[in-house]
Amino acid sequence: IFHADPKAPDRTFSLAIPPPNVTGSMHLGHMLEHSLIDTAIRWRRMCGYNTLFLPGVDHAGIATQMVVERSLASEGLTRQQIGREEFERRVWVWKEKYGHRITEQMKRIGESCDWSRERFTLSPELSRAVLEAFVRLHERGLIYRGTYMVNWCPGCQTALSDLEVKHEDTQASLWHIRYPLKDGSRHLVVATTRPETMLGDTAVAVNPNDPRYSDLAGTTAILPLMNREIPIVFDEIADPQFGTGVVKVTPAHDPNDLEAGKRHNLPHVKVIGEDARMTAEAGPYAGLDRFAARKRVVADLEKLGLLEKIEPYTLAISKCDRCGTVVEPLVSTQWFVKTKPLAAKVLDAVNSGRIVFVPDNWNKTFFNWMENIRDWCISRQLWWGHRIPAWHCAACREITVAREAPAACKHCGSARLEQDPDVLDTWFSSGLWPFSTLGWPDNTEDLRTYYPTSLLITGYDILFFWAARMMMMGLELTGDVPFRQVHLHTLVRDPQRRKMTKTKGNVVDPLDINERYGTDAVRLALMGAAAPGTDITYSEERMMAARQFGNKMWNAARLILLNMDTAGIAPSLPEPGTPEMLEDRWIFSRLSRTTASVNRALEQHRYHEVAEELWQFFWHDFCDWYLEIKKLRLAPGSGLTNDWRNLLGVFSEYLRLQHPVMPFITEELWHRFGQETSIALAAYPQAGATDEAAEREMALLQEMITAARKLRADHGIDKKLLLEGVLYCRNGSKSVDLDVIEKLAAVKLDVRTGAAPDLTGAVRSTPEFDLVLRLPEVDHDIQRARLVKEIEQLEKAIADKDRQLASEKFLNSAPAHVVDSLRAKRAEQAAQLDKSRATLNTVR
């Protein structure tokens, strides 16, 4: 999140950077953030600017650091002794090695020492904000505690929110099991993908409108293996179209069954425990792992002849996002946030345009999610994080929620209180980030100045986890939006286009990439590839290309500095002079266009266009043409001439324009050109006027030079060999800068007005000019081949236009400017075609 300080927009800059490991996936944003951290540190060191670092919320990251500290302690070392770099290296290694198994590790370590959980939280300011947010939401009835079906991860040993559960299509089986009726008359067949849960069945359901089973009212079935009598109930839960139309009801292990159970007052039999093993309720299966129990149940049913059939079945299996363990739905008592009222505020904010997504690809998905949002389970049974500020009374079993540990139970006055052992979902505190970092709940100067923030930049993969929660929390707790715009950037994928995640191990270390290619090159490469809406495939080639660009900038700067020295000018960036020469008028016009495009692209968050425009301008306009021409003008000992002022003016503006993309090289060059203060403080360029006449004239000049080079290249003539020739200009020769053409094309030309009387020899003809060169030897085959190809292309282009121009409908319905420009282009091409044909005839 960038805050522009409204009090001093040109002096102050502040930057809030979330830690790179919040989700474990590799973002474009993370890579850019790393370079921003570099930049910010540099700025602060350099000029003492108001660069504000705000605390992040990476609990797992902090926990990892704790583990490393702990392992150091066992070696008798401290963090200070080994130094920051070595410490960070070890943290990285540890993360690589253990990744998602952090919970397990933390528990082991936590049990073996006396660390209190509070040590795992971050800043006291953040803890206070979390506490305050929880208490206020609780007071408003937006946080409640209840017993519901939750997603339980046996790997992490904690409850999860819906978002932390990922669905994966898997080839599984559908087991059809016979449940005999109590009277022994027949049996019902139920289908299930989780046969072990049958041990917890408390009913069998059929659809009330299903004629096949209308005679079953009031009857009971015998639950196989457990030999328990269970009622047969009529409920919509059974779909007559699916399978046999009979469904087993397991209220303790399935959300739908839980609802059905409520409707029919069915008991809950919890046969799978938090450890993923069968409970005592599972009778003979108690103690077995759930998957082992599944095998045993199936085998036992088989033995009893109660297994009707096994069908292959594709099902979306639920797995824990963090550790990949198959999630078990369990009835459990947890804390929840009531999300509907919060979501309503968010929907209103987005609908009314107070929050805008850029690009808007995700609008539809976002609305869909918000409209169908379910309550958010926020309690976690982890070993780090913010403790829930709730105290359980041992006397009356009631709960007291308070900002500070209460001395007595609010309900019965007992002092036998114990704090809830659970901690909060990390995204709960993350959701407070935009304002907790500014001093909330206090009404601080920072909060008044910077809130709401202007822009959130984040990856779409945490849109719901983070952005949506910040909106809900912000609107509820501060009454205003946390940010006005959300730019959802793309993800960087690995070369096989897979998402980069720590669990897959296909991540790259941004610091390492920065080291290898240079931070600026990495930024340029990523920005150039970051077209909104589609992901970036990580490509080393792109990094290398961007590095070459950096070198090109560096070398161009060297050229300028060397020549300044020769000219007797101290390194400086003076105000631009008067554009008198064609190349000056042209480059200023091109620069204006580039500046306009870049500013527009920045506003629209089209960063790839920024990178491309800047690349194109610098390499192919500034270096290839402008500097090549200016080199001819610069004289030793000249002092600061108008030529120099123009050159330096353009260069200076370019550096400022490029600075957000490549902060380091531009800053460095800025200082090498004698600037005292940071380039970041210089005004960002705004577009000036364009000069279309200059652009046209320059295009003609370029065409003349290219024509000469092509003739030379076609005939394989040594570049250094000076060629003589004649240039016939249709509209006179006054504006032709002969010197430039001669130098850049290594030719010596007579310039005449009018058309060439004779097109024999090595000739390039255009409607504007004929260039005839005297070559040692003219290869007519080459000449002919080129002309024939040219003629073919022109004929096709003209034929296409003629077809359009012959159509009444086109002439009547197309806008005038389209018709006009088509006619003009046709005339031009026809003229060129005539010239080419005439030349071809002479070659024949």
Place this chain on the structure above:
RNA sequence: GGGCGCGUAGCUCAGUUGGUUAGAGCGCCUGCUUCACACGCAGGAGGUCACAGGUUCGAGUCCUGUCGCGCCCACCA
């Protein structure tokens, strides 16, 4: 099951509201160790824009369908 997106040069990708001969980088071919840069310069080859229809004077761009690929969301046994 619902939603979003992709398929354009050998490779990686641009192409904002439909409008002149569809672009870039890398790679490839030819020639250059010219005093900023061989991480470079000059020139060049290479595309029936996945396929089939449709709308339109005009489609890479809009619509429909097909094929292939990817992502997000989803408690149907």
